[in-house]
Amino acid sequence: MNVVAMAGVALRRLLRDRRALFFMLVLPVVVIIVIGATVSGFDKFRVGVVDNGRGSLAQGLMSEIQRSRGLEVSRYPDEAAMRVALRRSEVSAGIVIPADFDARLRTGASTAIPVLAEQANQAAQGAQTAIAAVIDQHATDVQAASFTASVTKTSFDIALRRAQQAGTSGGRVTATQQVVDSKSVVLPSGFSYSAPTMLVLFVFINSLALGATTIDNRRLGVYARALAAPIHARSIVIGEVAIAFALAVVQSAIIVTIGAAVFGVSWGSPPAAAALVVAWALVGAGAGMLTGTLFHTPQQASAIGAPLGIALGMLGGCMWPLALVGPTMRTIGHLTPQAWAVDAWTDLLSRGGSLADILQPLAILIAFAIALLTVAVTRLRHILVP
Amino acid sequence: MSLAWTIARKDLRQRLRDRSAIVLGFVAPLVIAGLMSFAFQGTEHFHFNLLVVDQDHGPVGAALMRGLSAAPIRDVLTVRSSTTDAAAAAVHARHAGAALVIPPNFSREAENGDSVSLRVLTSVDQELDGQVAQSIASSFAAQINADRLSVETALHSGAPAATTGTLVAKAEQLRLPEQVATESIGKHPLTAISYYAPGMAIFFVLFAVGFGSRSFFTERREGTLDRMTAAPISPIAILAGKALSVFVFATLSLATMAVVSSAVFGASWGPTPEAALICIAMALSVVSLTALVITLAHTERQAESMASIFVFGLALLGGNFVFVSAAPPVMRRLALLTPNGWALRGFTDLATSSGAGAAIEPIVAILGITLVLGAVAASLARRTVVQ
Numbered sequence: 001m002n003v004v005a006m007a008g009v010a011l012r013r014l015l016r017d018r019r020a021l022f023f024m025l026v027l028p029v030v031v032i033i034v035i036g037a038t039v040s041g042f043d044k045f046r047v048g049v050v051d052n053g054r055g056s057l058a059q060g061l062m063s064e065i066q067r068s069r070g071l072e073v074s075r076y077p078d079e080a081a082m083r084v085a086l087r088r089s090e091v092s093a094g095i096v097i098p099a100d101f102d103a104r105l106r107t108g109a110s111t112a113i114p115v116l117a118e119q120a121n122q123a124a125q126g127a128q129t130a131i132a133a134v135i136d137q138h139a140t141d142v143q144a145a146s147f148t149a150s151v152t153k154t155s156f157d158i159a160l161r162r163a164q165q166a167g168t169s170g171g172r173v174t175a176t177q178q179v180v181d182s183k184s185v186v187l188p189s190g191f192s193y194s195a196p197t198m199l200v201l202f203v204f205i206n207s208l209a210l211g212a213t214t215i216d217n218r219r220l221g222v223y224a225r226a227l228a229a230p231i232h233a234r235s236i237v238i239g240e241v242a243i244a245f246a247l248a249v250v251q252s253a254i255i256v257t258i259g260a261a262v263f264g265v266s267w268g269s270p271p272a273a274a275a276l277v278v279a280w281a282l283v284g285a286g287a288g289m290l291t292g293t294l295f296h297t298p299q300q301a302s303a304i305g306a307p308l309g310i311a312l313g314m315l316g317g318c319m320w321p322l323a324l325v326g327p328t329m330r331t332i333g334h335l336t337p338q339a340w341a342v343d344a345w346t347d348l349l350s351r352g353g354s355l356a357d358i359l360q361p362l363a364i365l366i367a368f369a370i371a372l373l374t375v376a377v378t379r380l381r382h383i384l385v386p
Numbered sequence: 387m388s389l390a391w392t393i394a395r396k397d398l399r400q401r402l403r404d405r406s407a408i409v410l411g412f413v414a415p416l417v418i419a420g421l422m423s424f425a426f427q428g429t430e431h432f433h434f435n436l437l438v439v440d441q442d443h444g445p446v447g448a449a450l451m452r453g454l455s456a457a458p459i460r461d462v463l464t465v466r467s468s469t470t471d472a473a474a475a476a477v478h479a480r481h482a483g484a485a486l487v488i489p490p491n492f493s494r495e496a497e498n499g500d501s502v503s504l505r506v507l508t509s510v511d512q513e514l515d516g517q518v519a520q521s522i523a524s525s526f527a528a529q530i531n532a533d534r535l536s537v538e539t540a541l542h543s544g545a546p547a548a549t550t551g552t553l554v555a556k557a558e559q560l561r562l563p564e565q566v567a568t569e570s571i572g573k574h575p576l577t578a579i580s581y582y583a584p585g586m587a588i589f590f591v592l593f594a595v596g597f598g599s600r601s602f603f604t605e606r607r608e609g610t611l612d613r614m615t616a617a618p619i620s621p622i623a624i625l626a627g628k629a630l631s632v633f634v635f636a637t638l639s640l641a642t643m644a645v646v647s648s649a650v651f652g653a654s655w656g657p658t659p660e661a662a663l664i665c666i667a668m669a670l671s672v673v674s675l676t677a678l679v680i681t682l683a684h685t686e687r688q689a690e691s692m693a694s695i696f697v698f699g700l701a702l703l704g705g706n707f708v709f710v711s712a713a714p715p716v717m718r719r720l721a722l723l724t725p726n727g728w729a730l731r732g733f734t735d736l737a738t739s740s741g742a743g744a745a746i747e748p749i750v751a752i753l754g755i756t757l758v759l760g761a762v763a764a765s766l767a768r769r770t771v772v773q
Contacts, residue, residue, distance in 0.1 A: 017691075022691060022694060022695050026695075027698055030698070030699065030702055031702065034702045034703065034708065034717075046712070061564075083571060083572070084735075086571045087571060087572065087575075087576065087734070087735070087738040088576075088711040088731070088734055088735070088738075089576060089709065089711040089712055090711050090712070090718070094571075105563055105564070108563075109563070110561065110562075110563040110564070110565060111563065111564055111565070112565050112566075112567035113564055113565065113566055113567060114567050114568075114569050115566050115567065115568050115569065116568075116569045116570075116571050117568060117569075117570075117571060118570065118571050118575040118576075119568065119570060123712075125514050125517050125518060125521075126513075126514075126517050128521065128566070128568065129517050129518075129520060129521040129524070131566065132521055132524065132525060132566050133524055133528075135564050135566055136524065136525060136528035136532075136562060136564075137528070138564060139528070139532065139562040139563055139564035139565075140528060140531050140532040140535055140562070141535070142563050142564060143532040143533075143535070143536055143560055143562055143563050144532065144535040144536040144538070144539040144540075145539065146563060147536035147537075147539070147540060147556075147557060147560060148536065148539045148540045148543045148545075151540050151545055151553065151556070152540055152543045152544045152545050153544070154543040154544065158543070159539055159543055162539050162542055162543060163535055163536075163539045166535060166538050166539055166542065171499050171500045171501035171502070172501055172527075172531055173496055173501075173502055173503070173504070173527040173530045173531050173534075174501070174502075174503045174504070174527055175503065175504045175505075175506055175520060175523030175524045175526070175527050176503045176504070176505055176506065177506045177508055177516065177520055178505055178506065178507055178508070179507075179508055179509065179510055179516075180474045180477050180478045180507050180508070180509055181477075181478045181509050181510055194708075297406075299404075299406045299600075300405070300406055302406075302694075304406075304409060306410075306414075306593075307409065307410065307413075307414030307415075307417065307418065307590070310414075310418060310586075311414075311417060311418055311421055314418065314421050314422065314425065315421060315425075319707075320425070320578070323510075323512070323513075325425045326425075329424060329425050350510065351510075
């Protein structure tokens, strides 16, 4: 009963604290909306086009590029404007249709189509692949028309029409991708990657920020007064753990609900996702309580909490996939609980994993939580009963 | 002015004695920039092993191997022959980036005009290698399709069927008439460290809003502000002193981060004069934000809450956490309502060598936002100090 009363006191104090409320309720919503708006439409490659061509062939290529389902096309008046957009990464690759495009192709000559992109960039490579596929398709018809015009008396335009009609029928040579280690073709990109990683990042940062409340309680003598009443120190400690855990769960639930309802994020198998949210909330509660017992002022807690949360998030793959970094950084990253949480979400979202598939990362997260909570509870009890 | 400077010096001394301020202003951004630099070390150069499994042993496989040893492709991949199982195991174990499988009877079926497929074995953890391998296979398939279509169209257009053999031989000599010519976007592509080093520096410098506004209310609570206003010091001098201390702290923090992240981690902030001007403009915007928080809040606690909301709100909107350039146009426009969004735009343009004029627009925009915020704060300033 005392536990509930202590948790109730902590909750009432929190609800009166606008800063805490902001971190607890507003920030997760803002995060999910900003991330949602930022990464929506990531199922397409953003490409820019400068159409200098004059003629039906250039027009045909342009409309094929615009029709391509994998490309989101922005048109630019000139190459300089497109280069600015490329440098800022507003588009991943830029196509320049040359002015002599029609003239060269109609005389049977070949033409180079400049595609501007950064060569070692994943999105740029993907965009180039998609662009090459569209250009190759267009070039297939043009080659057939040009060849036909050269070996028969048929005009280029008639031959082109025939090639376009014939191209849709008959057998084709294709290239199919087969992923050797997963059911899905790629790791979830865009929102499906950002939503769970931002949940991991911000629930942890928020939990650390709420450690400031424990410090306030110590400084204001809330614990001392409670102990003067017939309340056991154990009740206070359990009450604090319960409220820290409950808040982390509430924040996660907000992110999960808004992500699913507004942005259509699939969070994978419900029991597995729920288990993961609970395990992560325990880690957050442990880390937050530890912060509350380690530092002396709320300012210290917030000065260390935000950078620590961000640094661990970076190491653990919340800002970028750990697949991008070298093996040493991947190993170091897995010293953080964040990496195991992100691994588990990846299993759930990318590989359609079930609860059984994430047992290992779950067990490791629970071990982290137990370690953090044990140290935090021991320290808090020591503070309460020196 | 000397009074303002005296107040500023006193504030700065207090700030530098506060370990929280040192951590947030100097240590945290450097540690995080260091982490980013280590994380992306060795990932700037792209090269991978491609395994080729030739189960066909026909002319198509030979042609593919010839294509793979050509100059531009040779630079990004090392090609080795393998078997299907070994190739799948190697890709799975990340010993190879991807594998191309030419299935049995591929050459014969391709010549007969049947539907056939080249298989590209990839791994979820090596997306880029998989995409490049897929691109190579698709281009190769497109050439075969084009040759087949050329012969088919010629026959439909009146070429005698008896010449089919000659047409096929001729078509095999053709190359697709539209070739993608990849061009680099410049000598200075935007690297992760060059985006996130200014991004994190600006994020942490925004915390100065919290320190600055809190110190004002602490002084009011402890009575030092009353004593100052009782002395022959104008409210403007007091505010100028406070503003100066925030400005110097923010500038020092940004400058330290720029110097250390460039020298140690190889971040590019662009040419020094332009980068310095953006830092100064950003520091001025931190001053006006601090002034605004002071005038809007009534207590130390309120100031702290508002500052936190400003810091995280601006950082999220401005692109300090997410790469806002890749966002839809509406988000990019929203980012440009924030001073940090403009500063990041400026640093991005400078780092990618957009030319000397690249900093002008961001600086003007940041100063514009600073003036607007400052004007609102100034209209309330006298009332707050006198209160």
